[in-house]
Amino acid sequence: MGERLKGKVAIVTGAGSILAGMGNGKATAIVFAREGATVMAVDYNLEAAEETRRLIEQEGGDCITFKVDVSKTSDCRSMVETCVEKFGRVDILHNNVGMGGYGGAVETAEEIWDKTMAVNLKSMFLTCKYALPYMEKQGSGSITNISSLNSIRCQPAPAIAYAVSKAGVIALTREVAIQYAPRGIRANAILPGYMKTPMVEFYNKEAYGDGDAELMWRRRDAMCPTGKQGEPWDVAYAALFLNSDEAKYITGTTLIVDGGVTNTTKQW
Numbered sequence: 001m002g003e004r005l006k007g008k009v010a011i012v013t014g015a016g017s018i019l020a021g022m023g024n025g026k027a028t029a030i031v032f033a034r035e036g037a038t039v040m041a042v043d044y045n046l047e048a049a050e051e052t053r054r055l056i057e058q059e060g061g062d063c064i065t066f067k068v069d070v071s072k073t074s075d076c077r078s079m080v081e082t083c084v085e086k087f088g089r090v091d092i093l094h095n096n097v098g099m100g101g102y103g104g105a106v107e108t109a110e111e112i113w114d115k116t117m118a119v120n121l122k123s124m125f126l127t128c129k130y131a132l133p134y135m136e137k138q139g140s141g142s143i144t145n146i147s148s149l150n151s152i153r154c155q156p157a158p159a160i161a162y163a164v165s166k167a168g169v170i171a172l173t174r175e176v177a178i179q180y181a182p183r184g185i186r187a188n189a190i191l192p193g194y195m196k197t198p199m200v201e202f203y204n205k206e207a208y209g210d211g212d213a214e215l216m217w218r219r220r221d222a223m224c225p226t227g228k229q230g231e232p233w234d235v236a237y238a239a240l241f242l243n244s245d246e247a248k249y250i251t252g253t254t255l256i257v258d259g260g261v262t263n264t265t266k267q268w
């Protein structure tokens with residue numbers, strides 16, 4: 001066990017995984033616990049969060065689970081209140097929940113646009129809204145919001161709702177960071193590139209692999225300068241750094257975790 005987050009209480013949203021395997025939120029919850037944080041593993045799929053808790057406890061870490069739909073106001077409020085009731089504080093808020101989906105302006109149904117904004121963007125506004133007053137009372141806190149490379153760069157397949165929601169995450173992060181910098185609270189965004197996670201298999205198989213997951217993985221590898229997609233652990237370690245005291249002078253920034261994809265025009 002490390003000590004980079006020793007004594008800290010961390011909320012991780014989307015700490016389960018949409019299918020079997022390791023997602024970004026799950027890996028982050030595990031890494032936080034390995035570094036001494038007490039983790040509140042939040043997911044609307046409680047079974048998925050329980051699996052994360054089992055993995056953390058097997059390694060001797062501390063974790064509780066909580067069922068939350070982060071697109072709902074009352075759920076976000078009770079998530080933060082429960083964390084503070086149980087542990088007396090909230091040091092880290094890691095907003096990982098996101099949903100995918102493809103299509104341009106014409107192909108995207110209005111309901112999908114609204115849902116994507118609620119799940120990917122409004123959720124982070126809500127969790128910040130309820131966590132910030134407690135962090136302010138503590139005089140400290142760190143927030144990491146998961147955006148995406150798609151917020152600054154088009155992907156081969158159009159994803160207008162996803163890209164716009166993730167661009168909003170960057171602006172939201174910046175607003176929080178600057179307003180709360182004098183109060184000891186930091187906020188940063190992480191922009192993952194092509195990471196090999198269950199969510200990708202769930203949402204991207206059609207757009208990138210003509211329905212074939214293996215073809216999709218090969219194509220995604222081919223778009224990466226390293227020849228390989230990233231792993232959820234790569235996102236987790238970025239989050240660990242940003243939420244540790246080592247990053248105490250870093251706020252309002254975006255950390256790209258993409259193996260160099262941003263700097264290339266490589267296609268499959």
Ligand SMILES: NC(=O)c1ccc[n+]([C@@H]2O[C@H](COP(=O)([O-])OP(=O)(O)OC[C@H]3O[C@@H](n4cnc5c(N)ncnc54)[C@H](O)[C@@H]3O)[C@@H](O)[C@H]2O)c1
Nearest residue numbers: 014016017018023024044069070097098148192195197199
């Ligand atoms: N995997 C990639 O290549 C990639 C790239 C860029 C950004 N991201 C972002 O990383 C984040 C996590 O992605 P992942 O691939 O690890 O996903 P994942 O499916 O492995 O995990 C997401 C978890 O969030 C939960 N969840 C979904 N909607 C929820 C809601 N409304 N309330 C509570 N829980 C909910 C799911 O049940 C699931 O357990 C997302 O924000 C995604 O947009 C991923």
